[in-house]
Every structure is written in structure tokens, then in C-alpha cells.
Amino acid sequence: MTILGKARRPQALSMDRDPAREEPYKSPQSKLVRFFDRSRRQWKAKCRTAKATIKVLRNRMRFLEESKARWKSRAKALEAEVARLTAPGRAASHQRQARKKNLG
Numbered sequence: 001m002t003i004l005g006k007a008r009r010p011q012a013l014s015m016d017r018d019p020a021r022e023e024p025y026k027s028p029q030s031k032l033v034r035f036f037d038r039s040r041r042q043w044k045a046k047c048r049t050a051k052a053t054i055k056v057l058r059n060r061m062r063f064l065e066e067s068k069a070r071w072k073s074r075a076k077a078l079e080a081e082v083a084r085l086t087a088p089g090r091a092a093s094h095q096r097q098a099r100k101k102n103l104g
Contacts, residue, residue, distance in 0.1 A: 025032055 027035075
């Protein structure tokens with residue numbers, strides 16, 4: 001096969017080269033160390049940011065659940081109080097309506 005006019009020959013494996021010991025990267029090691037170190041630091045920063053966000057959201061969720069429970073109990077207490085206060089008025093109203101029916 002030819003690529004751009006050059007003949008392509010299969011590469012023969014040399015007997016003295018061990019493919020397992022061959023380095024997978026062609027860049028200089030110092031450059032790779034800097035790259036991987038920076039990549040690791042960025043990954044750790046991203047992880048710390050995500051953990052902080054999760055903590056804030058969990059705290060907010062807990063606060064909102066507690067607030068909801070407080071408001072719910074307060075609403076039930078107020079409904080009970082309204083029912084207690086309006087019960088005599090409703091009873092009197094029913095009595096008046098019953099008298100009107102009996103008279104009318």
C-alpha cells in the first residue's frame with residue numbers, strides 16, 4: 001500500500017526490544033509529570049467543590065424539611081383553634097335555622 005507515494009512496510013519486532021518494558025508515552029517524563037500532577041490537582045479541586053455543593057444542598061434540604069414540619073404543625077394547630085372557636089357559632093346558627101323551619 002502507498003500513502004502519499006511512500007511504500008508502507010510492516011514493522012518487524014526486534015528480538016532485543018521488550019514491548020512490555022517500552023514506555024507508552026513519547027513525551028519527556030518531566031512534561032508528563034507536570035501534566036499528570038496538574039490534572040490530578042484539577043480533579044481533586046473538582047471533587048472538593050462537588051462535595052461542598054452536596055453538603056450545602058443537604059443542609060438546605062434538612063432545613064427546609066424541618067421548616068415544612070414546623071409550618072405544618074402550626075397550620076394544624078391554627079385549624080384546630082379555628083374549629084374550636086367557630087363551633088359555638090355554628091351550633092347557634094343551626095339552632096336558628098331549625099327554629100325558622102319550625103316557625104315557617
